[in-house]
Amino acid sequence: MKTIEQNILKxxxxxxxxxxxAYNIRTNGKSAARNTTANIDIVTKEDKPGIDIIIKPGTxxxxxxxxxxxxxxxxxxxxxxxxxxxxxxxxxxxxGCGIHSCGDADSAHDGxxxxxxxxxxxxxxxxxxxGEGDADATGKRLMNPxxxxxxxxxxxxxxxxxxxxxxxxxxxxxEADLAAGAKLEIRDSIMTTGDQTADAYFTADLNGxxxxxxxxxxxxxxxxxxxxxxxxLNGNARCAGHTECDSIIMDNAYVHAAxxxxxxTTEASLIHxxxxxxxxxxxxxxxxxxxxxxxxxxxxxISGFLK
Amino acid sequence: xxxxxxxxxxxEDGKTILKDINAKIDDHFVxxxxxxxxxxxxxxxxxxxxxxxxxxxxxxxGEDITDLSITERANKGISYAFQQPxxxxxxxxxxxxxxxxxxxxSLNELCNLLSEVGLCAKDYINRDLDGSLSGGELKRIEIxxxxxxxxxxxxxxxxxxxxxxxxxxxxxxxxxxxVAGNDGNILIISHQERIIDIADKVLYLKDGQVAKYDTxxxxxxxxxxxxxxxxxxxxxxxxxx
Numbered sequence: 001m002k003t004i005e006q007n008i009l010k011x012x013x014x015x016x017x018x019x020x021x022a023y024n025i026r027t028n029g030k031s032a033a034r035n036t037t038a039n040i041d042i043v044t045k046e047d048k049p050g051i052d053i054i055i056k057p058g059t060x061x062x063x064x065x066x067x068x069x070x071x072x073x074x075x076x077x078x079x080x081x082x083x084x085x086x087x088x089x090x091x092x093x094x095x096g097c098g099i100h101s102c103g104d105a106d107s108a109h110d111g112x113x114x115x116x117x118x119x120x121x122x123x124x125x126x127x128x129x130x131g132e133g134d135a136d137a138t139g140k141r142l143m144n145p146x147x148x149x150x151x152x153x154x155x156x157x158x159x160x161x162x163x164x165x166x167x168x169x170x171x172x173x174x175e176a177d178l179a180a181g182a183k184l185e186i187r188d189s190i191m192t193t194g195d196q197t198a199d200a201y202f203t204a205d206l207n208g209x210x211x212x213x214x215x216x217x218x219x220x221x222x223x224x225x226x227x228x229x230x231x232x233l234n235g236n237a238r239c240a241g242h243t244e245c246d247s248i249i250m251d252n253a254y255v256h257a258a259x260x261x262x263x264x265t266t267e268a269s270l271i272h273x274x275x276x277x278x279x280x281x282x283x284x285x286x287x288x289x290x291x292x293x294x295x296x297x298x299x300x301x302i303s304g305f306l307k
Numbered sequence: 308x309x310x311x312x313x314x315x316x317x318x319e320d321g322k323t324i325l326k327d328i329n330a331k332i333d334d335h336f337v338x339x340x341x342x343x344x345x346x347x348x349x350x351x352x353x354x355x356x357x358x359x360x361x362x363x364x365x366x367x368x369g370e371d372i373t374d375l376s377i378t379e380r381a382n383k384g385i386s387y388a389f390q391q392p393x394x395x396x397x398x399x400x401x402x403x404x405x406x407x408x409x410x411x412x413s414l415n416e417l418c419n420l421l422s423e424v425g426l427c428a429k430d431y432i433n434r435d436l437d438g439s440l441s442g443g444e445l446k447r448i449e450i451x452x453x454x455x456x457x458x459x460x461x462x463x464x465x466x467x468x469x470x471x472x473x474x475x476x477x478x479x480x481x482x483x484x485x486v487a488g489n490d491g492n493i494l495i496i497s498h499q500e501r502i503i504d505i506a507d508k509v510l511y512l513k514d515g516q517v518a519k520y521d522t523x524x525x526x527x528x529x530x531x532x533x534x535x536x537x538x539x540x541x542x543x544x545x546x547x548x
Contacts, residue, residue: 287406288389301398304402
């Protein structure tokens with residue numbers, strides 16, 4: 001594997017070497033390495049690009065890494081990955097995609113990830129998007145991930161998604177439905193710079209009794225970048241939902257935040273919050289009194305905010 | 308040593324907050340006191356570089372720092388514990404304490420610093436310095452951050468404000484310890500008699516001017532007598548009390 005690809009794997013999946021456990025590494029539209037375990041199977045789809053990740057019921061403390069690397073200019077990669085998480089299992093899935101652009105043609109990775117989380121299963125899903133490029137590369141780096149989550153009774157999912165650097169244009173869609181007692185927690189971080197745009201749409205249907213959903217989004221918009229954020233919670237049963245979008249806006253950026261709620265029963269308890277503002281001057285001053293320059297202070301505040 | 312030479316501060320809308328302040332802060336432990344609105348916090352901000360004086364010079368150990376930025380002054384050895392602590396989303400107590408110390412602080416170091424202000428490090432270091440902490444907790448962390456810097460000159464703006472009585476007793480002991488040690492100059496804005504009691508000198512600020520700058524024995528009568536010049540309704544009321 002070339003250095004560029006190794007760097008990207010480190011950025012998106014924290015990998016210096018092949019991971020322990022199950023993995024599937026996809027580079028430039030092809031599977032580059034794969035490992036399965038006794039409890040986790042990875043099968044290539046026959047009707048379309050992508051894989052099925054099948055986790056046996058009761059699989060505890062195992063992990064799956066499925067990073068994607070695009071380092072060919074002009075490549076438009078599209079994958080359909082389906083995850084079948086067996087009842088009562090407790091696993092971590094690390095996905096992530098990195099694009100390294102080197103020419104004047106746009107590179108893109110679009111993925112549809114669908115999760116079928118079985119009864120009382122617990123899953124932590126980490127997804128990081130990252131882009132970089134040669135200094136003279138003019139091709140854009142585009143990513144349009146769609147994540148669909150079906151949580152069965154008592155299932156729990158913790159999603160940590162982030163896109164901190166280098167993606168020019170993104171349209172991220174996340175849809176979830178929750179059965180009785182299911183729990184979904186999403187922590188999403190986005191930073192846009194330059195002329196980038198990022199659109200994020202979250203929808204959760206809280207269908208089962210006593211299910212709960214908490215979506216926390218933190219974004220930073222710099223330069224001339226534009227962000228649109230919509231998150232919708234639909235309370236269709238006795239449930240608890242909370243969605244929060246908090247943005248730091250800088251320079252000439254534009255941020256649109258639209259959390260929305262709907263309730264079809266008096267038993268639904270839903271809250272939304274949204275805040276957009278610049279970095280507070282007193283935060284900068286406090287860090288400067290600790291010896292940081294204004295730029296260092298700004299960097300600390302942003303990295304903490306997006307952490 | 309800090310020297311204030313003819314410091315004046317006038318706001319943009321023309322209001323004079325500080326008028327021709329002259330003082331040499333060369334004692335170990337100096338308290339700035341005075342009525343509300345007398346310019347104490349503004350003076351602290353002028354020293355820290357947050358507010359630029361309209362006129363006058365500030366010297367730190369003989370070096371003119373009037374035109375230095377907040378960062379440059381911090382790096383020259385000025386620390387400033389705010390009266391109202393600042394909240395940060397996403398930065399933890401450990402992050403801030405490490406920034407204050409100028410290095411990654413170990414659990415042991417954090418434990419030493421935070422226990423001085425009555426907090427158990429294990430309960431706090433990974434918590435965000437945000438609205439999930441109470442005003443008193445934030446204030447104690449603010450004070451611990453100033454300790455962590457271990458600077459040549461440390462400014463505390465009303466360290467007692469927002470702290471419960473039990474913690475205040477402990478805080479006094481911390482300041483007493485600082486006085487006993489040789490940890491540079493400490494400049495505290497305070498109204499508390501117990502803090503004034505341990506001061507080497509007291510600077511009494513009134514209407515933006517130095518009304519008296521001397522030992523506490525010489526300044527306290529001035530402060531007590533100061534109320535006599537207030538309006539008759541106020542003095543009558545104070546007599547009733």
